[in-house]
Amino acid sequence: MTAMLKPILLVEDNPKDLELTLIALERSQLANDVIVVEDGAEALDYLHRRGKYADLPAGKPAVVLLDLKLPKVDGLEVLKEIRDSAELRSLPVVMLTSSREEQDLVRSYELGVNAYVVKPVEFREFVKAIADLGIFWAVLNEPPPGHTKVLRRV
Amino acid sequence: MTSSSSSNGIDVTSCDREPIHIPGGIQPHGFLINVNPEDFSVRQASENATALFGRDISAILGHRLDELIGTQHADLVARALLNASALAQLIYVGAIEVGQVGYFDVIAHRRNHATLIEFEPVQRSGAADFRLLYTLMGRFLKTLSHVDSVDAICEYAVRTIKEITGMGRVFLYSFDQNDDARVLAETLDPGYPSYNGQRFPASDIPQQARRLYLANHVRLIADANYQPARLVPDMDPDTGQPTDLSFSGLRAVSPVHIQYMKNMGTIASMSVSLVIRGRLWGMVSCHDKAPQFVPFEVRTACEQLGQILALRIESIIEGNEYAYRLELRSKLVSILAALSQGEEFVHNMSTVSHDLLMLMRSSGAALVFEGKTILFGDTPSQEQVAQLVDWLAIGGGGELYHTSTLPSEFPAAADYADRASGILAMSISRNYRHYVIWFRPEVVQTVEWAGNPAHKEAQREEALPLTPRKSFDTWRETVRRTSEPWHKNELEVAMEFRSAILSIVLARAEEMAGLADELGRANKELESFSYSVSHDLRAPLRHIVGFTDLLIEFEGANLNDRANRYLRNIADSARFAGKLVDDLLSFSQMGRSALHAAATDMNQVVQAAIKRAQQDTQGRSIEWNVGTLPVIRCDATFIELAVYNLVANAVKYSRDRPVAVISIQAEQTPDEFIFHVADNGVGFSMDYAHKLFAVFQRLHRMEEFEGTGIGLANVRRIVERHGGRAWAQGVPNEGAVFSFSIPKRLPV
Numbered sequence A: 001m002t003a004m005l006k007p008i009l010l011v012e013d014n015p016k017d018l019e020l021t022l023i024a025l026e027r028s029q030l031a032n033d034v035i036v037v038e039d040g041a042e043a044l045d046y047l048h049r050r051g052k053y054a055d056l057p058a059g060k061p062a063v064v065l066l067d068l069k070l071p072k073v074d075g076l077e078v079l080k081e082i083r084d085s086a087e088l089r090s091l092p093v094v095m096l097t098s099s100r101e102e103q104d105l106v107r108s109y110e111l112g113v114n115a116y117v118v119k120p121v122e123f124r125e126f127v128k129a130i131a132d133l134g135i136f137w138a139v140l141n142e143p144p145p146g147h148t149k150v151l152r153r154v
Numbered sequence B: 001m002t003s004s005s006s007s008n009g010i011d012v013t014s015c016d017r018e019p020i021h022i023p024g025g026i027q028p029h030g031f032l033i034n035v036n037p038e039d040f041s042v043r044q045a046s047e048n049a050t051a052l053f054g055r056d057i058s059a060i061l062g063h064r065l066d067e068l069i070g071t072q073h074a075d076l077v078a079r080a081l082l083n084a085s086a087l088a089q090l091i092y093v094g095a096i097e098v099g100q101v102g103y104f105d106v107i108a109h110r111r112n113h114a115t116l117i118e119f120e121p122v123q124r125s126g127a128a129d130f131r132l133l134y135t136l137m138g139r140f141l142k143t144l145s146h147v148d149s150v151d152a153i154c155e156y157a158v159r160t161i162k163e164i165t166g167m168g169r170v171f172l173y174s175f176d177q178n179d180d181a182r183v184l185a186e187t188l189d190p191g192y193p194s195y196n197g198q199r200f201p202a203s204d205i206p207q208q209a210r211r212l213y214l215a216n217h218v219r220l221i222a223d224a225n226y227q228p229a230r231l232v233p234d235m236d237p238d239t240g241q242p243t244d245l246s247f248s249g250l251r252a253v254s255p256v257h258i259q260y261m262k263n264m265g266t267i268a269s270m271s272v273s274l275v276i277r278g279r280l281w282g283m284v285s286c287h288d289k290a291p292q293f294v295p296f297e298v299r300t301a302c303e304q305l306g307q308i309l310a311l312r313i314e315s316i317i318e319g320n321e322y323a324y325r326l327e328l329r330s331k332l333v334s335i336l337a338a339l340s341q342g343e344e345f346v347h348n349m350s351t352v353s354h355d356l357l358m359l360m361r362s363s364g365a366a367l368v369f370e371g372k373t374i375l376f377g378d379t380p381s382q383e384q385v386a387q388l389v390d391w392l393a394i395g396g397g398g399e400l401y402h403t404s405t406l407p408s409e410f411p412a413a414a415d416y417a418d419r420a421s422g423i424l425a426m427s428i429s430r431n432y433r434h435y436v437i438w439f440r441p442e443v444v445q446t447v448e449w450a451g452n453p454a455h456k457e458a459q460r461e462e463a464l465p466l467t468p469r470k471s472f473d474t475w476r477e478t479v480r481r482t483s484e485p486w487h488k489n490e491l492e493v494a495m496e497f498r499s500a501i502l503s504i505v506l507a508r509a510e511e512m513a514g515l516a517d518e519l520g521r522a523n524k525e526l527e528s529f530s531y532s533v534s535h536d537l538r539a540p541l542r543h544i545v546g547f548t549d550l551l552i553e554f555e556g557a558n559l560n561d562r563a564n565r566y567l568r569n570i571a572d573s574a575r576f577a578g579k580l581v582d583d584l585l586s587f588s589q590m591g592r593s594a595l596h597a598a599a600t601d602m603n604q605v606v607q608a609a610i611k612r613a614q615q616d617t618q619g620r621s622i623e624w625n626v627g628t629l630p631v632i633r634c635d636a637t638f639i640e641l642a643v644y645n646l647v648a649n650a651v652k653y654s655r656d657r658p659v660a661v662i663s664i665q666a667e668q669t670p671d672e673f674i675f676h677v678a679d680n681g682v683g684f685s686m687d688y689a690h691k692l693f694a695v696f697q698r699l700h701r702m703e704e705f706e707g708t709g710i711g712l713a714n715v716r717r718i719v720e721r722h723g724g725r726a727w728a729q730g731v732p733n734e735g736a737v738f739s740f741s742i743p744k745r746l747p748v
Helices: A017-028 A042-047 A074-085 A102-110 A123-140 B013-019 B050-053 B065-069 B069-080 B132-144 B151-167 B207-215 B255-264 B294-341 B345-350 B353-359 B382-395 B411-420 B455-462 B490-556 B562-592 B604-615 B636-653 B685-693 B711-721
Strands: A010-013 A034-037 A062-065 A094-096 A115-118 B031-035 B040-048 B091-098 B102-111 B115-122 B169-175 B182-190 B218-221 B229-232 B269-276 B278-288 B364-369 B372-377 B398-402 B422-427 B435-440 B445-450 B474-480 B597-601 B622-626 B631-636 B660-668 B672-679 B725-733 B735-741
Touching: A010 A017, A010 B115, A017 A034, A017 A123, A017 B490, A034 A042, A034 B207, A034 B604, A034 B622, A042 A062, A042 B490, A062 A074, A062 A123, A062 B372, A074 A094, A074 A102, A074 B382, A094 A102, A094 B382, A115 A123, A123 B490, A123 B735, B031 B050, B031 B229, B050 B474, B065 B069, B069 B091, B069 B102, B069 B672, B132 B151, B132 B278, B132 B294, B151 B169, B151 B182, B151 B255, B151 B278, B151 B294, B151 B435, B207 B269, B207 B278, B218 B294, B269 B294, B278 B294, B294 B490, B345 B353, B345 B372, B345 B490, B353 B435, B364 B382, B364 B445, B382 B411, B382 B422, B382 B435, B398 B490, B422 B490, B455 B725, B490 B562, B562 B711, B597 B636, B604 B636, B631 B636, B636 B660, B636 B672, B636 B711, B636 B735, B685 B725, B711 B725, B711 B735
Parallel strands: A010 A034, A010 A062, A062 A094, A094 A115, B622 B660
Antiparallel strands: B031 B040, B031 B115, B040 B229, B091 B102, B102 B115, B169 B182, B169 B278, B218 B269, B269 B278, B364 B372, B364 B435, B398 B422, B422 B435, B445 B474, B597 B631, B660 B672, B672 B735, B725 B735
16 A cells, blocks of 8 residues: 555755654654655745646645745745645644744744644654654544545555 | 902993093193194193183183293293103293292193193292202112012102102002002001002003003192193194193093092092003002192102112012022922932932922922822822813813912812812923822912902992992902912923923933833844754754764764763763753743743642652652742742752752751741742852852852753742842751742732
């Protein structure tokens, strides 16, 4: 049933964070593909299947892991555009961020984020957090009608 | 009618309309001719001139003066008039003998197109002796220079005038702001009723009479029982108009005034105007029961005397005003000095409330400012002041409003007339209802009127034609709901005070706005600083920890022990730096977030803290002594953090003790709750006590006791946010007591 697996869209501009996040995802043993884009504008291109992603087959990622601080279009703007779009509105979005700032947290929830994770300094904790997220959003969570549930590879 | 305004209520307009300067006749004790200024031929003569010149009126009119009184005397008159440059200036020509009739003082003046020559009979055969004037003036001036009180010099003036005129009663009165007259000084012969201290209503002297008194300072009515001598013809043939007798000493008197005099029992009267700064300040009035003729030189003496008197009164009034203004100004300066001391305008005003009342000789004052009403001294209630302010604001009283009869302006004020019959309200904002209001209490006055001023009106309604009032018997009136009047100087100082306050308040507002701007900017900067700290500083630390851990994981087995230890040190340091960043951020957040105060049971707070601290105390022996703790108002989340910090510290620093003893107790004073957390741990030297609560201050080496050094700084910040204090006492190796207080009334 691997064909049923939808990818995880990871939006991350910092290569070190990207590397650590990818290791963490790898260790979480999720079978989903991970699509990496490096800024908010590209994330939106991907989601709307435009620009260099115009030829992408229809279908949405299982979850978007979105860094808050991004070049060009930042995480909050990406989130807002997803929630404003009839097509993308129900997409699960997890904000991954260094920030403990209350204002970011409040703003994210106002915009309808599904989860908000402050990346722990401790690498082991970071791996755990990423694994938990992937399992929850890509595996356990029941998607709204019309979305296909992702099945975990045995 | 009870107030002094009654006198203003009397309608005397018909009196005011009577053209008293053109009565068309003269008093018959003298004679008047109106001559052509070129050839001195007679245009008009008083009908009694026939007796003077021993000719029919037809033999007078059209004839030249030299035909009537001889060339020599006529030349005298012509020469005198030649020197008269100014119009309306009375010229004393001299005493001349006319025919066999006797000696006459000849007084000439020009008025408009008319040249008027008056003849007054005299007893003497020579010219008037003005030496009287010099001695009198000398004596008068000398005495006046010693006297500084208006009342005393008025007293002296009436005595002097009585002495030289020989009139039966001489009194001096001044006009108040309503033009009612009040008698200040009086001297009288036996048998004359006294008017001393009494008032005459403004209507007793009609407006056009006041104007004449201003122009012509001496007025003699020699005999009220006279028959006027009419001018023949009745119009000036040159103009076809009545002849203006404003400056004529013989001018006939209004029948109304004659009646008024008779009602008073006065047959002869003379008045001397006291003019100060162009205003009729008062009059000296001389009365006699019998006809009295006052010769020209005595009238002139009285006129001069009146001028000196007026000058002296003016200088005394000015001196008093100057002294009073100086006094007000110095009070104002000290008030303003206090007001500009600090930013707290209302508080500053309260510190000078005594001076504030003294400044305006008030018994009470209110400061209405930024929604608050602060009352000083004897005032209406808060609510009444608020209503008054509403009324003032609607009335648009402008910058300054004053009245000494508030209840008649604002009826609701009748309820507190005893405290505020007079108010002076000073608006101290261009945009808001901000006022300083001074209150003056009711001064119940008994005013003695010379006759009931209202009677005049009553008489008028009953019977026409107009008759002046008949009774001058003292009539007492009680004036209520009236305060002392507000002095011109006080109003001036109030205006100065206002502009000073406006600039103080304005400066203060600008200062506050500036501070707020600055604070806002600083806060913004701080926010963006901590924002970037939280994002940008944490990320590299995280990377260091992450990659070091990965390196140990992947390559650790291939590296020697030393390399592994180095890698662990790198990771540990990065972790610690991450914790420092987190602590610092939470510390700064604590300073910024609002307090949410609620009743908080400190027993629960302490038990929760103990429970949490005990998570790391496995295998230790700790004796907890927790007293009964109060319920206090505080921000529970913050206080929990502070208590946990203290408890965790106590646990940490007593860990080398076989049995750690930690005690948590509370006490209270009338104003605050005080909490103590004591331990028997390593303690500290009091030499370093001042450093304890500072950020990142540590008194122990990291190897001994771990920690970022932010805990106590957090405790102090939390406590201070509640308006309390934090302090500590320690003895090295014996233990420490950390204490904090929380006020029972939290700061707003």
